[in-house]
Amino acid sequence: MNNLGTIEKKASLWTLFGAFCKIGAFTIGGGYAMIPLMEKEIVDRRGWLDKETFLDVLALSQAMPGIFAVNMASNIGYRLRGVLGSVAAVLGNILLPIAIIILWATCFRYLQGNPIFEAVFKGLRPAVVALIAAPVFTMAKTAKLSWGNIWIPIVAALLIWLLRVSPILIIIAAGIGGYLYGRYLERKEGAA
Numbered sequence: 001m002n003n004l005g006t007i008e009k010k011a012s013l014w015t016l017f018g019a020f021c022k023i024g025a026f027t028i029g030g031g032y033a034m035i036p037l038m039e040k041e042i043v044d045r046r047g048w049l050d051k052e053t054f055l056d057v058l059a060l061s062q063a064m065p066g067i068f069a070v071n072m073a074s075n076i077g078y079r080l081r082g083v084l085g086s087v088a089a090v091l092g093n094i095l096l097p098i099a100i101i102i103l104w105a106t107c108f109r110y111l112q113g114n115p116i117f118e119a120v121f122k123g124l125r126p127a128v129v130a131l132i133a134a135p136v137f138t139m140a141k142t143a144k145l146s147w148g149n150i151w152i153p154i155v156a157a158l159l160i161w162l163l164r165v166s167p168i169l170i171i172i173a174a175g176i177g178g179y180l181y182g183r184y185l186e187r188k189e190g191a192a
Helices: 013-025 031-045 051-063 068-111 115-142 151-161 167-191
Strands: none
Touching: 013 031, 013 068, 031 051, 031 068, 031 115, 051 068, 151 167
16 A cells, blocks of 8 residues: 555556546446446456545545546546546546537437437436446445444435535535544543
8 A cells, every 4th residue: 555545556547548438438427427337447347446445536526626527537547646647547537528529419409309319318317327326325335334324424415405505514514523523432442
């Protein structure tokens, strides 16, 4: 282990670029739908990060301003190869999606109203929901959520959804709460 994170294999810049090109090319549904593909490629297939470090990168990327998928690529690339790794991962992650978006934008007005085209997109919707839901369960398992602490994300989601509390306030409150709870545990261990 080094100061950039848990690394089992060092990635070349081209390999890193290629891995993120593959992730970007086959992701339908945006950044959150990309999580299972990233985890499979980065953690399971290549062993560049362990699951816990991947979860830490995920949390950091969500808290950062900007596009989630780009934040993930940037953080993973940086952990593996520093600044050049970050650049390689981000470029790999965005080049093919940008090309596909330009192609779709060019063809969209010709395909709009086409029943086959519309049926394909209606069929993709449930798949995107599943792609976004799958990492939620994986993250819950990796984060060691139990019946004792599952209430935290549920309350956070309800506060955001029902009471329209800003997610920024939820993140700040969770950070302060986690810090205070950690201090409490340290004092409890010190007293024992």
